[in-house]
Amino acid sequence: MNLKVYESPNEFLEKVEDFLLKEEVVNNLALGLLYTLTKPNSHYKDAFLACVEKNETPVLVMVMTPPHNLIVYGVGEDVNEAIGVAVTSIKDIGVILPGVLGPKALAAEFSGEWVQQIGCRLEVKMEQRIYKLEKVNNVPLSNGKLRLATKDDLELIVDWTYQFSLVTPEHLSIEGARKLAERGIEESSIFIWDDNGPVSMAKKARPTKNGIVVNLVFTPQEFQRKGYATTCVAYVSQQLLNEGYSFCSLYTDLANPTSNSIYMKIGYEPIIDSVVYGFLYDHEEA
Known part of the structure; x- marks a missing residue:
């Protein structure tokens, strides 16, 4: 299991699109950003696109458009191990995360691992719910x-x-x-x-x-x-x-x-709870 960072939004989308589309509503933010990033006139710059893969299959997908938070999504029995791999690798390459957002349990696990390895503090920015409407x-x-x-x-x-x-x-x-x-x-x-x-x-x-x-x-x-x-x-x-x-x-x-x-x-129906965490580093006030 390893973290791969993608420079090309098109290549990254090709790798993770089917994985994210399995829960399209849950992943509306990541997918929407990726579709925008693949357009020639995208206004987003310096996006961080990464995926923890096992046997070249996505386990944990991460999308960040600075200065915004890292979006995380992952499923399966290997996701906790993937979080550890992701945090260690992101730390080693020197990427600083302002915060994390994603499905509640996953975002909590990722944020806890980041705090443990980096030594920063954690704050809940917002508890959210994702809704879907068909009629x-x-x-x-x-x-x-x-x-x-x-x-x-x-x-x-x-x-x-x-x-x-x-x-x-x-x-x-x-x-x-x-x-x-x-x-x-x-x-x-x-x-x-x-x-x-x-x-x-x-x-x-x-x-x-x-x-x-x-x-x-x-x-x-x-x-x-x-x-x-x-x-x-x-x-x-x-x-x-x-x-x-x-x-x-x-x-x-x-x-x-x-x-x-x-x-x-x-007519909007609740699908999943999401949470936004912020990281407070030594130079920042709580």
Whole structure:
């Protein structure tokens, strides 16, 4: 069993795609990133792509697009041994991990091994749940209409994206929020629910073989508790299904029971719990 680091996203995808597609919803993040990385205009730089293999078969897959956390996925009776191999090898080649995210038990095992070998501290950034939707339920809808965000909405989307990021594990700077907003508007991937003006937003992201992710769901405080988020997500999800995707998926923060309840009412069904861990090194404050 050994760790292999891949320089070519295309070669890496060829190696791990079938392995990840066995649980496509669980691996929506890794797969979505890999499909993006294989495009000639990918905006991601210096990706870390690695796989612990046994007899040239994947056991543990790792994807990291700095400065974001390492995504891990592995299954089978050899996965714990693979974690030990991975951590030792990553440490030896000098890669520093800001954190880890993945299915709860796996991420905990990997993070524990990393802390033990590196000597850093560990913190839970967010307990998450991954959901899947194949059919939108008949839910009460708010007044208004769904539309794509345009360049005229840019400053608003920048502000909303920045506010959204403040309750996520990876806070964006205003400049980071602007880049994400500009790219989303350019790619026609950000939707606004408009009721005599913008009141809520959602974004489509990271299409995989059969599905697509809904993220960046945000409603400003002054428009909350009016059903706008429910309506926006329901409309966006239905539109994506109408476009031919077999399913939509999304991540939720388990500390936010309201959003989890909203998504389940729409038709999203829980698939697996995920967790985001952060590593605190000697030069960082807890």
